Amino acid sequence: MTDWVTLINTVGLPIALLIVILAVLWKAMVWMANHVAKPMVDKHIQFLDAVIKGVDQITRTQQALMQSQAEIAAVLGRINEHLQTLR
Numbered sequence: 001m002t003d004w005v006t007l008i009n010t011v012g013l014p015i016a017l018l019i020v021i022l023a024v025l026w027k028a029m030v031w032m033a034n035h036v037a038k039p040m041v042d043k044h045i046q047f048l049d050a051v052i053k054g055v056d057q058i059t060r061t062q063q064a065l066m067q068s069q070a071e072i073a074a075v076l077g078r079i080n081e082h083l084q085t086l087r
Contacts, residue, residue, distance in 0.1 A: 008016045 004016070007019070011019075
């Protein structure tokens with residue numbers, strides 16, 4: 001308690017109140033960083049990891065589809081050539 005009185009006598013009441021307000025704000029920001037911002041960032045990183053995995057899966061699926069379509073196109077080309085020879 002005497003520390004507060006000494007602080008008020010040294011710097012004056014308005015400055016002492018400003019220091020107290022700044023200290024409270026600092027504590028509030030530290031709490032917000034630990035309990036709000038950090039969990040939010042962690043969840044966002046997990047979300048981005050899931051998106052990357054999903055995009056990788058989509059890419060693999062599209063590559064498989066493209067390969068299947070190329071095989072189908074080749075078969076259709078051979079069928080067309082065979083039909084041309086029958087005319």
